[in-house]
Amino acid sequence: MKDLAVKREISPKSIIYYYISKIPRCMILMLIGLVIAFAFSIYSVNHVNSIFKFISEADLNVGLTSKFINIFLHNITVALIMIIGIV
Structure with missing residues (x-):
């Protein structure tokens, strides 16, 4: 029986489109990370005296x-x- 797999050529346009389509997801993840880092930095600044009290x-x-x-x-x-x- 013949192999029915379809071979598709990868063009430079499709590669560029693939990576451009991933930008919004990456930006959302980066913004979530920045918000979490900002929250932890505020928390640590407020509690620095109690941490280094010893x-x-x-x-x-x-x-x-x-x-x-x-x-x-x-x-x-x-x-x-x-x-x-x-x-």
């Missing part, structure tokens, strides 16, 4: 460079493990 001034002034170096080395280690995992 940090005292002594923690901020003493040992800041050693904490930075520890965090930096930890992040480099994690990045190297991720790169090795890809290979």
